[in-house]
Amino acid sequence: MEELRLDTNLVDYLILAIYFVVVLGIGFAAKRVIKTSLDYFLSGRSLPAWITGLAFISANLGALEILGMAANGAQFGAATVHYYWIGAIPAMVFLGIVMMPFYYGSKVRSVPEYLRLRFNRPTHLLNALSFAFATVLIAGVNLYALALVLELLLGWPILLGIVVAAAIVLGYITLGGLSSAIYNEVLQFFIILAALIPLALVGLHDVGGWEGLKEAVRGSEKAGEPFLHAWEGTGVGNVTNPLEASWVPIVFGLGFVLSFGYWTTNFAEVQRALSAKTLGAARRTPLIGAYPKVFIPFITIIPGLVALIVIRGLGSDAPNMENNNAIPLLMNQYLPNGMLGLALVGLIAAFMAGVAGNVSAFQHRGHLRPVGALRPPGAQRRLLPRRRPRTTATSGACSTSARRRPPRSGAPSPPSWPTRSSPSPSRS
Amino acid sequence: MADAIVTVAVTFVTKPKPIEELQGLVYGMANVEEHEPADERVWYRRPSLLGGGVLALVLALNIAFI
Numbered sequence: 001m002e003e004l005r006l007d008t009n010l011v012d013y014l015i016l017a018i019y020f021v022v023v024l025g026i027g028f029a030a031k032r033v034i035k036t037s038l039d040y041f042l043s044g045r046s047l048p049a050w051i052t053g054l055a056f057i058s059a060n061l062g063a064l065e066i067l068g069m070a071a072n073g074a075q076f077g078a079a080t081v082h083y084y085w086i087g088a089i090p091a092m093v094f095l096g097i098v099m100m101p102f103y104y105g106s107k108v109r110s111v112p113e114y115l116r117l118r119f120n121r122p123t124h125l126l127n128a129l130s131f132a133f134a135t136v137l138i139a140g141v142n143l144y145a146l147a148l149v150l151e152l153l154l155g156w157p158i159l160l161g162i163v164v165a166a167a168i169v170l171g172y173i174t175l176g177g178l179s180s181a182i183y184n185e186v187l188q189f190f191i192i193l194a195a196l197i198p199l200a201l202v203g204l205h206d207v208g209g210w211e212g213l214k215e216a217v218r219g220s221e222k223a224g225e226p227f228l229h230a231w232e233g234t235g236v237g238n239v240t241n242p243l244e245a246s247w248v249p250i251v252f253g254l255g256f257v258l259s260f261g262y263w264t265t266n267f268a269e270v271q272r273a274l275s276a277k278t279l280g281a282a283r284r285t286p287l288i289g290a291y292p293k294v295f296i297p298f299i300t301i302i303p304g305l306v307a308l309i310v311i312r313g314l315g316s317d318a319p320n321m322e323n324n325n326a327i328p329l330l331m332n333q334y335l336p337n338g339m340l341g342l343a344l345v346g347l348i349a350a351f352m353a354g355v356a357g358n359v360s361a362f363q364h365r366g367h368l369r370p371v372g373a374l375r376p377p378g379a380q381r382r383l384l385p386r387r388r389p390r391t392t393a394t395s396g397a398c399s400t401s402a403r404r405r406p407p408r409s410g411a412p413s414p415p416s417w418p419t420r421s422s423p424s425p426s427r428s
Numbered sequence: 429m430a431d432a433i434v435t436v437a438v439t440f441v442t443k444p445k446p447i448e449e450l451q452g453l454v455y456g457m458a459n460v461e462e463h464e465p466a467d468e469r470v471w472y473r474r475p476s477l478l479g480g481g482v483l484a485l486v487l488a489l490n491i492a493f494i
Contacts, residue, residue: 105459287478
C-alpha cells in the first residue's frame, strides 16, 4: 500500500491561500460592474469570444473529468481519446455552427427558456426540472469528490473540505454572478494546465520519453500493444480493443447520441456562449473551446499511462490503489513542494470549476420563471426575476444574496436587480 | 429505440406551432444581426473556418493514433 498523504508544507498552503484570495477578489471585482439581472446572469452579453470559449471548456474540465480520464487512460489506454475526439469535438462544432444562430439570436437566457418559446410551457417545465435535478446532483458529487480528495491528500475532515469549498464557490458566484464564474473559470483553466502539463512532462521524462512510454506499455502485462491504439480492434465481430466496443457504438453511441445530446443542450456550458457579446462571438465560443479540448487527452491519458507503468499495483484492490487515484499518486511521486501546492490548487480549481458551472446554471434556472410571452425588443433590462433571488442559498449552504433582494412589493417591475450602487428608478 | 418511437408518435398527435411564431427560433429563420461589426468578418473569425480547422485536426490525430 502506498501512502497517499501529500508531503505538503507551508509553501504549498501559501499557494493555496493566495489562490483562494484571488478567486474571491475576482468575485468582488465582478460585483462592481453588476447593474442588472442581465449583468448577473449573462454578464450583460458583453464578453469576448476567447473568454467565453475558455470558460466553456473550463466548465467542462472538472476534476472528475481529469481524474476519471486519467483513470480511463490507465485502464483502456489510447482508446480514451474517443471521449474527446469523437465524443466532443464534432458536437461542439455543430453547436457553434448550426445551433448557436437560433440559441443566441432568439435572445433567450437559457436552454429551457428556448424550449418554452419553441414549444410550450410544459416542455419548459420538464426540462427545467430535470436540469435542476441533475445539476444539483452533479454539483453535490463534485463537492463530495473534492472533499474526498482533500481528505486523502491533506488529511482534512470531509465536512471541513465540503464547507470550505462550498463557501468559496458560493462566495464568488453570489458576489459577481456569471461574470465572476466565467473569469474564474478562465483562471482555473490556466491553473489546471499549469498543474497538469508539468506532471505529464515529468512523468514522460521519467519513463524515457514518448518512445520509452510506448515500449513500457507494450511490455506491461496489464496493457500491451492495444493500449497504444484508438481504432485498432474495433471491427464489428472482431472486437479486440481495450474498450471492448466496435466502431458502431463508438461512432453512433458516443459520437452522436451521447455527445450531441450533451454538448448542444447542457446549459452549464451553453450559458457561457449566451453571454458572449455578439452572435459571431457566441458561435465562436464552442469552436474556440474545441481547440484546447483536442489536446486535453494528452495531459490526462499520458499521466494515466505513466501511472500504469510507474505506480506498482495501480488498479488493484489494495487501499488507495484505484485507477481514479492515478493523478494524486503521480503528484506524490514526482512533485516537489511548491509545485505540489500548485498541482493541489489545480485540482481544487478543477473541482470548483465543476461545481461553479453547475451552481451558476442552477441559480439561473431558479430565477428565470417564464416572464410573460414574447417580450418587447429592447426591454431586456426590465425582465427581472419577480421572485426573491434566493436560489444560491437553496443550492448551497451560505449565501449573501439576502442582502441583495429586490424590493418585494410596490413597483410592479423593479428597475434593476441586484444593485447597490445604482438605485436609479429613472431607468425603468 | 423506445425513445425514437415515442418521439415520432408524439409528433403525430400534437399540433405543430404556427410558422409565424417560429421567427428566430429555428435554423431556417434565425435572427441574423442586422449590422454586424466589420471586425466580425475577418477570415480568422469565420465559424466555418474555425470549425473545419478543428475537425481536420481531430481527423489527423485519429489517423496518427489509429
